[in-house]
Amino acid sequence: MPFSITLLTDALGWGFGALSATGTLYTLAAADSARRFFAPALDGAGGGAGTTVGPAPAVTVLKPLHGAEPGLADRLRQLATQDYGGPVQVVCGVQAVDDPAIAIVNAVAREFDASGGAVRVDLVVDGTGHGANAKISNVINMMTVARHDVLVLADSDIAVAPDYLAQVVGALSRPGVGLVTCLYRGDPVAAGSFWQDQAARAVDHHFLPNVLVGLRLGLAKPCFGSTIALTAETLDRIGGFMAFRDILADDHAMGMAVRVLGLTVAVPPFVVGHLAPESSLGALLNHELRWARTIRGLDPGGYAGSIVTHPVPLAFIGAIFAGWHAWSLLLLGLAVAARLVLQVTIDARITRSRPRWPGLIRDVLSFVVFVASFGIRRVSWRGQRFSVKSDGTMVPVGENGGS
Numbered sequence: 001m002p003f004s005i006t007l008l009t010d011a012l013g014w015g016f017g018a019l020s021a022t023g024t025l026y027t028l029a030a031a032d033s034a035r036r037f038f039a040p041a042l043d044g045a046g047g048g049a050g051t052t053v054g055p056a057p058a059v060t061v062l063k064p065l066h067g068a069e070p071g072l073a074d075r076l077r078q079l080a081t082q083d084y085g086g087p088v089q090v091v092c093g094v095q096a097v098d099d100p101a102i103a104i105v106n107a108v109a110r111e112f113d114a115s116g117g118a119v120r121v122d123l124v125v126d127g128t129g130h131g132a133n134a135k136i137s138n139v140i141n142m143m144t145v146a147r148h149d150v151l152v153l154a155d156s157d158i159a160v161a162p163d164y165l166a167q168v169v170g171a172l173s174r175p176g177v178g179l180v181t182c183l184y185r186g187d188p189v190a191a192g193s194f195w196q197d198q199a200a201r202a203v204d205h206h207f208l209p210n211v212l213v214g215l216r217l218g219l220a221k222p223c224f225g226s227t228i229a230l231t232a233e234t235l236d237r238i239g240g241f242m243a244f245r246d247i248l249a250d251d252h253a254m255g256m257a258v259r260v261l262g263l264t265v266a267v268p269p270f271v272v273g274h275l276a277p278e279s280s281l282g283a284l285l286n287h288e289l290r291w292a293r294t295i296r297g298l299d300p301g302g303y304a305g306s307i308v309t310h311p312v313p314l315a316f317i318g319a320i321f322a323g324w325h326a327w328s329l330l331l332l333g334l335a336v337a338a339r340l341v342l343q344v345t346i347d348a349r350i351t352r353s354r355p356r357w358p359g360l361i362r363d364v365l366s367f368v369v370f371v372a373s374f375g376i377r378r379v380s381w382r383g384q385r386f387s388v389k390s391d392g393t394m395v396p397v398g399e400n401g402g403s
Contacts, residue, residue, distance in 0.1 A: 009321045013328060016318030020331050023311030027338040030209035030309075031345040033216045038269050038349040056086030057173075058148040059165055063092045064138040065156045068100035070189045070277060075159050076108045080119040084165040093124040093142035095134065101156075120147075131245025135225075140241050151235060153228040159187060159273030168229045171266045178234050178263025179255060182227035183208060185350040187273040197354070199276035199284050201362040204350060205343050208271075210309055215267065219302075223255020223265055226272050230258065237261055249294050271350050285369065292373035306370070311335035312360060313367035339363060 061079050065072070079090050092105045102125065109121035126141035139153065150169060154160075171180045185208065186200025214220025228251060235241070238257035244250040255265045278284040296303040307314070315335040319328035343359050346352075 009323075013318050013320075013322030013325070016314050016321060017328055017331050019308055020311045020315035020318055020335050023308040023314055024331070024335045024338045026213070026308050027209075027311055027335075027342050030213050031338075031342040033212040034209060034342075034345050034349055037212050037215065056084060056166070057150045057169065058087040058089070059084070059150045059152055059169060060089045060091060060146045060148040061165075062139055062142055062146065062151060062153045063090060063156060064135050064142065064153075065092055065094050065099070065101040065105070066134075066138075068104055069157055069275065071159075071275070072101060072156070073104050073108055075157070076105065076121070077111075078160050078162075078164075079154075080108065080112050080121060081162065082119075082160075082165045083162040084169075086169075087118060087120075087148070088165065089120045089122065089147050091122045091124065091142050091145055093126070093138045095125075095127045095129075095138055095141075097125055097127075099125075130242060133245055133247060133250055136241055136245045136247075136250050140245065143241065146232075149232045151230060151232060153225075154272075155225045155274075157275030157277075158184065158226050159275070161270075161272075164272065167268055167270060168227060171268045172229050172231075174266065176264050177266045178230060178258040178261060179223065179265045180227065180229040181223045181251070181255065181265060181267055183211060183222075183267060183271045184224065184226040184274040185271045185352065186276040189275060189277045193279060194358075195278050195280055195284050196276045197358060198362050198365060199278045199287070201354075201359060202288060202366060203274060203276070204346055204352065205339075205359060205362060206309065206366050208346060208350075209342055210306065221255060221259065221265070222267060223251050223258075225251040226274060228254055230254075234258060234261070234263070249298055252298055284365075285372075288369045289373055289376055292369050293376045296373055303373075310363065310367040310370060312339055312363045336360065 063076070063079070076090065076092070080088070082088060092101070094101050102123065105121065105123045109123070112119055112121060122145050124142045124145055126138075126144075128137065128141055130137040130140050150172065152165065152168060168180050168182070171177060184203065186203035188196035188200050190196060211220055211222055215222070238254065238261065243257070244253050247253045258265055278287060292303075312332070312335045315328070315332040319325075319332050322328035339359065340356055343356060347354060
């Protein structure tokens with residue numbers, strides 16, 4: 001019996017070690033993918049973005065809101081002060097008459113009315129529901145006041161640079177492009193917040209590299225709520241926002257619908273900011289488990305295969321089973337070194353400066369989320385519990401079999 005246990009532990013040690021070695025090579029490939037993807041932006045080539053040819057078209061920016069998120073006024077000002085050559089309308093929407101975001105939107109609108117700026121800021125307050133996805137219901141209501149043919153839908157927590165609209169609309173104007181989406185980095189709300197820093201690292205050092213590798217290999221077909229830019233004509237061709245009213249991953253579904261038309265979804269070589277407000281371990285895990293459950297539902301096989309993106313925890317487990325043999329410690333050291341190389345490369349490309357050691361804690365947390373996500377059947381979103389069906393649609397718990 002002891003001999004059998006030894007064989008089992010040795011086999012597990014070698015198995016986890018092999019996975020870790022594969023993950024280390026993957027991590028180095030991810031670092032190289034980041035270097036290649038952002039190179040056009042660093043050398044000024046543009047890489048698919050840039051300015052439009054001819055007069056800049058008028059743009060309506062759709063900003064669905066829910067509550068007074070930290071820094072919301074500044075993010076609205078960023079949209080209203082774009083270095084863009086055409087008319088810009090910013091439409092904000094809420095679904096409750098007592099939503100605290102209303103006062104913030106009105107204050108920003110008054111600022112720009114007083115300054116005589118060319119940007120128009122509109123607010124829609126409408127609680128009409130159109131499906132299980134509350135954000136899409138909000139957007140459907142907001143479309144009643146949209147004035148322009150070019151539409152840019154951006155999540156409420158997205159921060160942008162002054163050339164954001166110029167870059168996005170420039171990419172959209174290229175032949176064959178039906179939709180433009182943007183990669184994003186994590187932005188902690190408060191400097192020095194440990195859990196917000198960990199939430200931001202999940203985006204920067206795990207999500208972003210995986211997307212970049214997928215883009216490089218032609219395996220990823222992303223579309224993110226950070227930015228969904230398309231024309232009203234293309235939106236009509238995919239069924240309007242109403243077609244996505246019950247889908248949890250509405251952004252992914254829109255991208256796929258545009259691709260079905262034979263059009264390209266462009267990803268320019270720059271990032272926008274994504275708010276990381278999680279102030280506790282519980283909040284971080286709740287958000288990331290919902291996110292992981294969504295990704296797993298979209299691509300179960302690919303998600304399972306992403307176990308190799310966790311080389312440090314895999315090497316650590318392998319070393320335990322291997323009895324801390326020299327080869328297992330070597331694999332652990334190589335995995336740590338590769339992850340540090342990736343962190344340095346990514347941070348340099350997204351203009352981020354941060355200490356390195358917390359990244360190893362983040363690696364362990366990400367592995368815990370990965371493993372736990374296989375046991376998740378329900379998700380929490382904006383205070384409500386949902387069951388997620390195999391086709392990606394959401395059913396509130398207790399309704400139509402969603403219990």
